Amino acid sequence: MYRYDEFDAQIVHDRVKQFRGQVARRLSGELKEDEFKPLRLQNGVYLQLHAYMLRVAIPYGQLSPRQLRRLAHVAREYDRGYGHFTTRQNIQFNWVALKDIPDVLETLAEVEMHAIQTSGNCIRNVTSDHFAGATADEVMDPRPWCEIIRQWSTFHPEFAYLPRKFKIAVTAAEHDRAAIRVHDIGLHIRRRGEAVGFEVHVGGGQGRTPHIAAKVHDFVPEAEILDYLEAIMRVYNRFGRRDNKYKARIKILVSETGAEEFKRLVDEEFAAQRPDEKVELPRAEIDRIHAYFAPPPLSGRPARSEVFERAKAADAAFASWAEVNLYPHKQSGHACVTVSLKPVGGIAGDATDTQMETVADLAERFGHGDIRVTHAQNLVMPHVALDDMYEVYRALEAAGLASANESLITDMIVCPGLDYCNLANARSIPVGQAIQREFASVEDQRDIGQLHLNISGCINACGHHHVGHIGVLGVDRKGEEYYQITFGGRADEKAAIGEIAGPALSAEDVPPALKRVVNRYRELRTDPSERFIDVYARTGLEPFKEALYAADQER
């Protein structure tokens, strides 16, 4: 993984020192909240319902065991013993005291972590495929390019005051696990012969007005990608709306301008760049960054592991977990392990200090020191040998981290909602837990198969409800919590925004209504391999809508 050079380290340490001074001035009353707010936001500090929240960047979701242990330390010493992994592959601490935050940032800086650009109208953390560098379906490891884009976008003076926040996601795999089409810019790395280039999608996003990104370029050669990104950012900076925050995202600019015209503006800007403006990206520098992401030295192992097979035969729960939570690795005899942070009745994305330490230890012993955070709020150990899998599983199970539910209905994305968030209309976590309980049986979940259920507590859509196969959105009806249901959303290469089924339901009506919907799906599928989303593509909204509101007709 990438290691800080002296400049990175200096910048991060200087920033901590600067923020320490700002916090001291706020605590002394010298700075009022109005003056302090933009400063704290630039350092990832929000004020939520109950306390300050600190959002720490995890570039493209990659962590070393040392970093994860340090996050565990922060959770234990400065928070209430846990942290919350987010859909942007970051972590949030919900209970840190402002007076302690400079110390927290200092301790994080020691392990090359920070909270810079995790808030505000700038380019945020670059996100990516959580299996990057490990799967056979990618044309190359996308992380070196994520890192190059991270370095380019960090403290880029021209893009520090954009009309609104800006999110870039990168994938290099045919199957899009990074949701690139619902990002401001989504990049898909492609190869043409020996040449590497980027398919560029612009103007995707969720929130109040969801949009799927428009493809504006099939192949920008790698040497030109930063200039091309700069051209997009300049067009956005110039024409993006600053008069209305609800219309300020690039998705509105692209949709109002039209994708064709937007592309023309970008091409014009790109052509107008003077030679001395071009970002020089020497081959040697590209190679240097790539070298940080050299694949781990996985020893050649037979595709079939006898130890693994014997353990599966002896322990049905392990067999079930292995079937659901393992993803094929490009190296035979290995697999990518999803560590579920979605136990039934738990809080999606939360991990305690000791759970973080367990994963750090396991990654060190069995996973070549590589840990990823997924945008679905789980953790991943991308390189584990099948021979070691049972031992890994047993340790995860003992730590409460072995729910066998990856991509199943209980593996839901859930935003913090009204239990924590100042902007919420309704709670997300309790309704998610109630749905989980309705579908708690592992056999039942496996029979239902892949089903992405996403929940947001307000239209800002941090819980990605627009792109859930089933989406649940909390709304406030005269002070009461109601939930609007959408069907047919998806975040992959066939990205789509879910359709609203109809009137919102009360909290207690949601689980039984979704049970009826899922049962209807089971009746409709031609065989168990036809997923919920496939049936939806074939039948459309009607049968699901009918099932959702069936109880009303019974009354």
Add this chain to the structure above:
Amino acid sequence: MTSVRPKLKPDVPKAITAWHTASGEVVWMTPKGDWTSNPDALGVFTGEVAEARLADARAAEGEVTDPYFMEVSETGEIRGRETLRETIRAQGPTTHPEFAKGEAL
């Protein structure tokens, strides 16, 4: 902070709530005008007194951050449009009963 805060008529009983700046803890103004983290000890204000107390709190914004009015009954129970939000602020996340603070309202 950014949530919509309903406008309350002068005669509606209200409490003044904010966050303790150094810790981030939720606090309420007591009848005497200092701050408490115990929701049972909050003061109930109306009319010009309420406005004056809020103005004082805003002017002295150092110890606390972003003070605002919330609707309560004459005896200090949370009520009105933001009952759920303010109850969660007062009691802690409903998903973490172990973090509950003060007495239930």
